[in-house]
Amino acid sequence: MTDLFSKFDPLIQQRETLLATGVTDPYNLVMEKVVSPTVAICNGRETILLGTYNYMGMTFDEDVIAAGKDALDKFGSGTTGSRVLNGTYQGHKECEEALKEFYAMDHAMVFSTGYQANLGIISTIAGKGDYVILDIDSHASIYDGCAMGNAEIVAFRHNDVEALEKRLKRLPPEAGKLVVLEGVYSMLGDIAPLKEMIRVSKEAGAMVLVDEAHSMGFIGENGRGVAEAQGVLDDVDFIIGTFSKSVGTVGGFCVSNHPKFEILRLVCRPYVFTASLPPSVVATAATSIRKLMHGSNKRAHLWENSKILHKGLRDLGFTLGTDEPQSAIIAVIMPDLEKGAMMWEALLEEGLYGACPRVQSGPGSRRT
Numbered sequence: 001m002t003d004l005f006s007k008f009d010p011l012i013q014q015r016e017t018l019l020a021t022g023v024t025d026p027y028n029l030v031m032e033k034v035v036s037p038t039v040a041i042c043n044g045r046e047t048i049l050l051g052t053y054n055y056m057g058m059t060f061d062e063d064v065i066a067a068g069k070d071a072l073d074k075f076g077s078g079t080t081g082s083r084v085l086n087g088t089y090q091g092h093k094e095c096e097e098a099l100k101e102f103y104a105m106d107h108a109m110v111f112s113t114g115y116q117a118n119l120g121i122i123s124t125i126a127g128k129g130d131y132v133i134l135d136i137d138s139h140a141s142i143y144d145g146c147a148m149g150n151a152e153i154v155a156f157r158h159n160d161v162e163a164l165e166k167r168l169k170r171l172p173p174e175a176g177k178l179v180v181l182e183g184v185y186s187m188l189g190d191i192a193p194l195k196e197m198i199r200v201s202k203e204a205g206a207m208v209l210v211d212e213a214h215s216m217g218f219i220g221e222n223g224r225g226v227a228e229a230q231g232v233l234d235d236v237d238f239i240i241g242t243f244s245k246s247v248g249t250v251g252g253f254c255v256s257n258h259p260k261f262e263i264l265r266l267v268c269r270p271y272v273f274t275a276s277l278p279p280s281v282v283a284t285a286a287t288s289i290r291k292l293m294h295g296s297n298k299r300a301h302l303w304e305n306s307k308i309l310h311k312g313l314r315d316l317g318f319t320l321g322t323d324e325p326q327s328a329i330i331a332v333i334m335p336d337l338e339k340g341a342m343m344w345e346a347l348l349e350e351g352l353y354g355a356c357p358r359v360q361s362g363p364g365s366r367r368t
């Protein structure tokens with residue numbers, strides 16, 4: 001018998017070497033109690049949460065919690081069905097209405113996670129004979145969406161407009177093309193030059209999808225993301241987002257003005273062949289999204305915090321992902337995984353939780 005697990009040996013070895021240094025496993029932290037969006041009890045001690053994606057602190061919002069409890073009482077704990085069978089409740093429709101209003105777009109489709117939204121939309125709209133052109137630093141869900149579909153995949157250097165343009169020019173002019181970008185890239189916390197990238201994409205006849213997972217609620221005058229901040233929202237064909245960050249629950253979505261968008265509800269497998277979100281989740285999401293429409297104070301406050309943290313870390317001599325703060329992700333570049341894990345553990349012992357050091361071993365292998 002060939003042990004199918006032997007392919008994991010290098011990773012098992014890497015993990016064992018790391019743990020042999022005596023460092024705590026950074027991927028095994030338990031939040032024993034969550035006190036607020038910014039404080040939890042970890043290893044029995046009060047810990048400040050610096051490394052979550054709870055950008056707008058909506059997880060403990062009174063209205064959000066009340067909406068969830070009410071839906072739980074009135075509609076039960078789950079739908080037990082796909083969106084196209086018995087799994088579309090009033091709450092799913094209300095959630096999609098809230099998204100349409102939030103983005104001022106014609107169509108919105110709610111998925112069970114943001115991962116599934118990328119998986120479904122990319123694999124469904126880019127088919128055989130088409131091309132997906134993506135930034136090499138794209139999130140794993142974007143790579144997996146490509147792997148699931150039948151299109152040709154073309155990657156270009158991170159945030160490099162010229163590289164994107166060159167790749168586009170090499171493709172057959174008549175072929176269907178989908179350029180996939182992110183507003184904020186979570187590895188470095190940098191934003192994409194969407195304006196220029198969308199211009200070259202449109203000149204090449206490509207459709208554009210922007211994943212605004214880390215910018216929704218925070219970036220742009222109305223929190224619609226980097227495309228809004230750069231004045232190009234109308235040129236984006238599909239926006240992908242998640243409820244697991246600023247919205248403060250779980251779920252994913254795609255919004256669009258494409259006139260044929262609704263057909264996706266019948267042909268997009270990660271939408272059709274999975275159970276829909278529980279009523280309490282869509283109720284919390286809809287309430288949170290509506291509140292985020294009026295979240296300018298929170299946005300200003302988060303910008304202030306991002307700037308303070310960025311400056312403080314830079315003044316201490318750390319190497320950061322960006323010269324200036326571009327988003328709410330302030331990435332500290334550590335020389336190697338071991339030092340990163342040691343720093344993570346030392347901070348935790350001081351009562352500060354930062355996001356785990358990440359293992360980076362090639363495109364598409366990123367953690368969130």
Ligand SMILES: Cc1ncc(COP(=O)(O)O)c(C=O)c1O
Nearest residue numbers: 113114115139213242244251368
């Ligand atoms: C850019 C990006 N897209 C999609 C996702 C997936 O979102 P979800 O947590 O809803 O599956 C993430 C999650 O980290 C992300 O960072």
